[in-house]
Amino acid sequence: QKDSKVPRRLWLQLGVAGFAFGNIMLFSISSYLGLDTEQFQRLFGCLSFALALPVVFYSAADYWKAAWIGLRQRLLTIEVPIAAGIIAIFGQSTYEVFTGTGEGYFDSLAGLLFFLNCGRLFQHKTYERLAFDRDYKSFFPISVIRKRGEKEESVSLSQVKAGDRLIIRNGELIPADATLVRGKAVIDYSFVTGESEPAAREPGDHLYAGGRQVGEAIEIETAKEVSQSYLTSLWNQEAFRKEKKGSLNTLTNQFSYRFTKLVFAVATIAAVYWMFADQSLALKAFVSVLIVACPCALALAAPFSLGAGHRFLARRNVFLKAPSVIETLAKVDSIVFDKTGTLTAAGAGSVVFQGLPLEPEEESAVFSLARQSTHPHSVRIGELLSHQTSEPVRSFSEKTGCGIEGLAGGREIWMGSAAWFATRGLNVPATDSGSSVVHLAIDRRYRGAFVLTSALRPGTGKLLQRLAANYELALLSGDNERQREQFTKLFGNTAALHFNQSPQKKLQFVGDLRDSSRTVMMVGDGLNDAGALKQSDVGVAGVENISAFSPACDVIMSAGMVPRLHEILKFSKATVRVVRWSFLISTIYNVIGISIAASGKLAPVVCAVLMPISSVTVVVFACGMTTWMGRRIFEQADRETEFIPAPRDRALSSAPLNLQPAEEVA
DSSP: OOOOOOOHHHHHHHHHHHHHHHHHHHHHHHHHHTOOOOOHHHHHHHHHHHHHHHHIIIIIIHHHHHHHHHTTOOOOHHHHHHHHHHHHHHHHHHHHHHHTTTTOOOOHHHHHHHHHHHHHHHHHHHHHOOOOOOOOOSSSEEEEEETTEEEEEEEEEOOOTOOEEEEETTBBBBBBBBEEESSSSEEEOHHHOOSSOOEEEETTTOOOTEHHHHHHHHEESSSSOOOOOHHHHHHHHGGGOOOOOOHHHHHHHHHHHHHHHHHHHHHHHHHHHHHHHHHHHHHHHHHHHHHHOOHHHHHHHHHHHHHHHHHHHTTEEEEESSSTTTHHHHHOOOOEETTTTTTTTTTOOOOOEEESSSOHHHHHHHHHTTTOOSSSSHHHHHTTTTTOOOEEEEEEEETTEEEEEEEEEEEEEEEEEEEEEETTTTOOOOOHHHHHHEEEEEEEEEEEEOOOOOOBBBTTTHHHHHHHHTTTEEEOOOGGHHHHHHHHHHTTSSSSSSOOOOOHHHHHHHHHHHHTTTOOEEOOSSTTTTHHHHHSSSSEEOOOOOOOOTOSSSEEEGGGGGGGGHHHHHHHHHHHHHHHHHHHHHHHHHHHHHHHHHHOOOOOHHHHHHHHHHHHHHHHHHHHHHHHHHHHHHHOOOOOOOOOOOOOOOGGGOOOOOOOOOHOOO
C-alpha cells in the first residue's frame, strides 16, 4: 500500500462512538444509583436513543458493509456475528425505551462500538508500525554502477538521483526511466509488457524502468529517481508466482469459517437455555457470546508471525518476496546448490593467464569485453586487467552457460568454455588444472586461457555438514569435474553431484526432483540459474555487490549469508511453530471467553473490552516470540562458528600476468 496510515474516517468513527459512550453513561448515572423516576427514565432513554443512532449507522458502518458482502458471497466472516450482536442490543434497547419496560443497553452498545473501533485502530497502527510491506528504503539493496566523470562507483538504488549517469551491463535491469547516452541498447521488456522480442534503441531514445539490457554495456542518464516499489511489483508479478503446497492462510480461513458457525450455534443454544432458566439473561448471553468470540486473534497469528520473521531476516540482508515464503522454507527437504559464486567466494582465489603474452592492445580489448558481463568469471578477469583502458565494444553477446563475444578495439574476442569453442570449429589444448578455465580467442585464433582458482566461502564445509543430516543435497555446476573429489568430501557420498550442466539441464534436474514429491530449494547466483530458480519451490539468489536482480527467485540474499542457510531454515521452522502456538493461545482464549459469556456472567461492554485485549496478546506474542527465537538461533550459531568475510585477492588488479608458452599449456 502506498499509504498505510490510519484512515481519517476511522478516527471519526471512533470519536463519534466515544462521544456517545461518555454522554450515555452520564445519562445513566441516576439509573445506576437507583434514583431514576419514570419521567427521567423516558427522557434519558430518548436522549440515549438519539445518541446511539449515529453510533449504529456511522461508527458501525464498516461492520454492516463487511457483513453484507460476506452474506451475499455466502461467507461467514467475523463481521457477521458482530453485526448480529449490534442488531440484538439495539433492537432490545429500543423496544425497552419506547415501551417503558426498561432503560435499554445503549451505554453498552456505544461502549461496544467504541472498543471495537479501538481494536481496529490498534491493528492499523500495528501494521503501520511494523511495516511488513517493503517501502522505498526497506526494499532489497540492489546496486548499480554510477559514473562520475571517468570514475565508476557501485551505489545502492536509494542513492541514485535524477540526472545521474549509470552503466547498465548485459542482463542488468534499468532501475528508473532514463535517456540512452552511449552504446547500442537492446532492451528486453518482457518483465513489464510480456513482449518477448527485445527492442533496439539508439542514443537519445527514452528507456523505461524495468527493461533488461541484452548486449553490450550502455550508459544512461536517469530522468527520474528510482521507484523501488515499481521494481517490487516486477518481482511480485503473476508470471513469476509459484504454486504452493498449502498455506497457513488457507488454514486460518477454514478455521475462521467453521469457528463463526460454531459461535452462532453456541449463542443460539445459550439464548434458548436462558429463555427457560432466566429470561433476563437470554439476550445478554446471546449478545455476549457473539461479541466475546474473537477469530480476529486467530486471523492475526499468521500474518504477524510471518511478517515479523520477514522483517527479522531483512535486517540480515535476506530479502523475501513475501512473508509466506517462510512457510515454504519450513517445508523444504531437498537443497540444490550452484557452485560458482554461490559456494565459492567471488573475490577469493587467483586469476592466471596461461598462453603467449598478450599485447597491451589485446589486454585492453579483453578488458573492455569482460566488463560488459556480470558473470563472476568475467568480473574477476575484468579486475585482473583493470589497469588497462576501456575500448568501445560492438556486437556484444553473451550465451548463457557458454561464453561472451564481441568486437573491441578493432579485434574480435571470444571468451568461454572449451565445449563452446569446439562448436565453432576451434579446438583448445587440454588443461590439467583443477580450477575453472575461461579460454580466449582473438580474431578467431586461440591465444590461451584464464585459470581461476576458487576458494570456498568461510563456513561452507560446516554448512554442508549440518544440512546433510536433515536434507537431501545436490550440486549442479556448469564447470568441469576436476573438483568432484573435493565436493564429494563436502557433500558426502550420497549427494548427487553434476558438472558441465547447462541452464536447461539444471532446470530439468530441479523439475524431476519436484515431480518426486520433494519440496526443493535452489540456491544460485541468479545468472545462469534463472530457470532452475523459477522451477524450484523456493529459489534463492545469493548476490554480491552487483545488480543480479532475478524476478524468478523468491529470496535475494547477500552472498555472505549463504553459509547461514542452516540458521535461516531453522528460523523458518521456528516461525511456523510460533504461528501454531498463537493459534493455540487464541483457541484457549475463545473457549474460556465463550464459556463465561454463555453463562450470562459477562456484560456485552466487558466482552468488547476483551476482544482487543485478545488481539493485543496474540500480536505481542507472535512478534515478540518470533524475534526472540530468531536472535537465539543466530546468536547461538555465532558462538559456535565465527563467520569471517571471504578474503579478497588484492593482487588481481595489479599483479603481472603469469604467462606461459602455448606448448606448456598443452
